[in-house]
Amino acid sequence: MFRFNHEQTIHNIRGVRIGGQPGELPTVLCGSIFYEGHSIVEDAVKGKFDKERAENLINNQASFSDETGNPHIIQIYGRSLDALVKYMEFVHEVSDAPMMIDSTEGSVRSGGALYSTEVGLSDSVIYNSMNVGMTESEISALKSSDIDTAIVLAFNPIDSSLKGRIELLENGSGILNRGLLELAEECGIKKVLVDTGATPIGSNSGVVLRLTLAVKGKYGLPTGSGIHNIPLSWQWLRERKKDDPVIYRVCDISTVALQQIVGGDFVLYGPIENAKYAFACAAMTDILIAEGAIEFIKPSSSHPINKLK
Amino acid sequence: MVSSDVKQWPVVKGDYVVGDEASNVAVVTLASSLESSPRAAIWGTCMTENLGVEKVIINVVSNPHIRYVVVCGMESKGHLPGDAIVSIHKNGVDERRRIVDSKGAIPYIENVPLEAIERFRKQVEIINMIGEIDTDKIHHTVDKLSRCAEQYPEEPIFCVAPSTSDVKIEYREGDVFVCDDVYIDSTVGVVIDVQV
Numbered sequence: 001m002f003r004f005n006h007e008q009t010i011h012n013i014r015g016v017r018i019g020g021q022p023g024e025l026p027t028v029l030c031g032s033i034f035y036e037g038h039s040i041v042e043d044a045v046k047g048k049f050d051k052e053r054a055e056n057l058i059n060n061q062a063s064f065s066d067e068t069g070n071p072h073i074i075q076i077y078g079r080s081l082d083a084l085v086k087y088m089e090f091v092h093e094v095s096d097a098p099m100m101i102d103s104t105e106g107s108v109r110s111g112g113a114l115y116s117t118e119v120g121l122s123d124s125v126i127y128n129s130m131n132v133g134m135t136e137s138e139i140s141a142l143k144s145s146d147i148d149t150a151i152v153l154a155f156n157p158i159d160s161s162l163k164g165r166i167e168l169l170e171n172g173s174g175i176l177n178r179g180l181l182e183l184a185e186e187c188g189i190k191k192v193l194v195d196t197g198a199t200p201i202g203s204n205s206g207v208v209l210r211l212t213l214a215v216k217g218k219y220g221l222p223t224g225s226g227i228h229n230i231p232l233s234w235q236w237l238r239e240r241k242k243d244d245p246v247i248y249r250v251c252d253i254s255t256v257a258l259q260q261i262v263g264g265d266f267v268l269y270g271p272i273e274n275a276k277y278a279f280a281c282a283a284m285t286d287i288l289i290a291e292g293a294i295e296f297i298k299p300s301s302s303h304p305i306n307k308l309k
Numbered sequence: 310m311v312s313s314d315v316k317q318w319p320v321v322k323g324d325y326v327v328g329d330e331a332s333n334v335a336v337v338t339l340a341s342s343l344e345s346s347p348r349a350a351i352w353g354t355c356m357t358e359n360l361g362v363e364k365v366i367i368n369v370v371s372n373p374h375i376r377y378v379v380v381c382g383m384e385s386k387g388h389l390p391g392d393a394i395v396s397i398h399k400n401g402v403d404e405r406r407r408i409v410d411s412k413g414a415i416p417y418i419e420n421v422p423l424e425a426i427e428r429f430r431k432q433v434e435i436i437n438m439i440g441e442i443d444t445d446k447i448h449h450t451v452d453k454l455s456r457c458a459e460q461y462p463e464e465p466i467f468c469v470a471p472s473t474s475d476v477k478i479e480y481r482e483g484d485v486f487v488c489d490d491v492y493i494d495s496t497v498g499v500v501i502d503v504q505v
Contacts, residue, residue, distance in 0.1 A: 002493055004500045036386065079386055104387020104414060133415040157359045157417030158406045162488050175405055175417070202322070203360055203420075210487060217491035217500045235322050263500075 001292035004263070006220040011191040013149055014098045014124050016071040017300075018193065019222035022263045023293035026303050027282045028224075029256075030073040030100055031061045031272030034087050038077075038271070047083030055094050057272045062095065064279035069307040070286065072275075073126065075100040075268060081111035088112065092121060100126040100151070100268075106134060110141035122146035129153040129195060130184050132168060132175050139187060148190045152180050154211060155197030160204040162211055165197065166218075181219075193266060194223045200233040212262045224266035227255040232270070253277045257285040283308055319368040320467055325353025332455045333376040335369055336447065339391045339439065341382030346448045348455040350375050356385045358393035358413030363421050365394060366429045367468055373432065373461035377454045381438035381447050389413035391439040398435045402426060425468050432461045 003021045010019040018028045033054060034041055040057070042048040058074060065072040074097050078084025084103060091099050101112040109127065116125045127142065127150035142150075156164040156173050167173040169181050176183065184192050196211040208225050215223045231237050231251040241248035252270065256278050259267045269278040283304035290299040299305045319327065332350040345352035351368060355361040369375050378398075380391045393411045397418070400409035408416040418426065436454070441447060485493035492501050 002500050006500075006502050104385075106414070131415065132417075133413075155415070157415050158419045160419060166488070175407075200360060213493075213500060214488045214491050217487060217502045235324055238324070 001289055002263075003293060003296050004216050004220065006217055008216065008220045009222060011149070011193070011222055013073075013126065013191060014096070016073065016098055018071070019220075019265050021293070021297050023286075023290035023297040023299055023303075025265070025300050026068070026070045026286050027256075027260050027264065028071045028073060028266040029061075029065070029275075029278055029282055030075045030266060030268045031057075031275050031278070032075040032077060032102075032268065032270055033057060033091075033272045034083070035077045035271065036079070044079040044083060047078070047080070047086035049087075049090075051090065054090065057275075058091065058095050058097075061272055061275040061279075062097065064275050065097075067307075068279045068283035069302045069304045070279055070282050071097075071302075073098045073100050073266070074272070075102055075128065077102045078108050078112065079103065079105075081108050081115075084108055084112045085115050088116065088121065088125075092124065098124050098126055098149075100128045102128040106138040110138045110145075113142055113145040113147045117144075117146040122148070125149070126151060126193065127189075130180055130187070130189070131155060132157060132180070134183075139183070142187045142189075145188075148188055149193070150184060150187070150189045150191075151193050151195045152184050152189075153195045153197050154180070154215070155199070160199055160207065162207050162214060165207065165211055166214065169194070169215075192221055194219075194221050195268075196223060196225045198225050198227050198229040201230060205230050209258060209262045212259065212264050216263050222265040224264045224268070225259055226268035226270070227259045228252055228268070228270035230255060249274075249277065253281050256281045260285040260289060316467065318372050318465075319351060320371045320469065321364045321367050323353055323364050323368075325351050325368075327351055329455070330372065331374050332451075333374060333458045333460075334379060334451050334454045335365075335372075335375045335377070335433075336379045336381065336451060337365055337391070337394060338382035338447075339380065340385040341442050343382055343442060343447065344444050346451045348448075349379075349451050354382070355390045355394070356388060358388045358390045358408070358411060358416040359418065360420075361388075361390050362393045362397065362408075362416075363418055366397075366418075366421050366425060369433060370425050370428045370466040370468070373463065373465050376433055376458040376461065377436055378433045379436040379438055379447065379450055379454075381441045383442060384439060387414050389416075391437075395435055395437055395439075397426065398430050398433070401430060420468075422468055425466050428463075428466050 129151040131153040154165040396411040
């Protein structure tokens, strides 16, 4: 194993500690709920859903988190602002975990940020994400909100190489007039989580792993990704899944370990239904990393190495 | 980059089925999975306004028989790849390779040469049926257009994404190289940023 020479930042997000040297803190796992096509959602625009099933899924993730020591975050996807607000209200009611608000629409994300400010929830919210596609109105809304924690997405649509992604973070890579890290600071983001930006196999997919080392090596910032999107978009695997869904699951869950082994601090592991598998995989990998790094790091008391026998 | 080495069609993999390769029609069903017509040259989904649209362009310009691209099915929310296909055909890309007037989240084209984008705009007509999921109507459109035009009077363009394996980076020190200034000393297991 290895340790970073650069000092590693540790953020505290509503009690969840994230970042640090490999083997120091348990990997934080983020399960997605209310995502597109999620069977518990009855009306994705109005935000109607099966509350009992939603609560069970959240409690299930929390149970695995308690058992393994890997902290959890609830990633909420909202197609509309109405829906996102309803989901946020519900998650706040049933869980103490931080929530990561996510939408493909910038106006929905920024609306969620303003809503969380209005009702005093902003210290529980992680904005997902600050990215190259943000509009001025989204930036302005984020600035006027109390949100201070955000995912910064290192996805560079015109240069997906490692260099291109680093440039996007540092100087905007010719797309933005300043780097995403500077933009985050302007927006009042004090706790930056860098998402290395999973891209499909054939489109520099492996850079998502190498960039984890580079970002932590250069900036010491907590880093991770939604790496499960790589098997999700792999056509060959999707074909094999029709014959044997286990093949897909093996590849899907193994991505959690891949992100961890290069020093990742958090993993967006996909549908929250997969908590059972993702937490087991993450806990095992955390133990291996901690045992491999034991000569230069002391794992925290809540680390799986100290919780699971 | 444009390559003369790649001659197989379709050039890039994706969530599609190939029908009659000599058909004049390609069908993009956006985020909807719809029953395909064997009379279309190629029929598949497109979920994203950047990498997804690139694949559509690469597979279209490499088959001069294709003269129509039917864009149908439901839009992928936020990404709006249908809008991106319509916009790139109508307006092209700007100097930063952003699709002009596209409303999607990150509508940039990285891996397709400008020559291929221009060829796409000239070679095909877009049949805008965004939102349509009635397969009878879509199949009817395919039937109507599948054999109604001559093939495009120029050679196919075969483009492949630039391979980063062709890009060699000089590295200076450390026994495990990560990037420009980040190395791992594997003996003691320390990741070093040489600028620190």
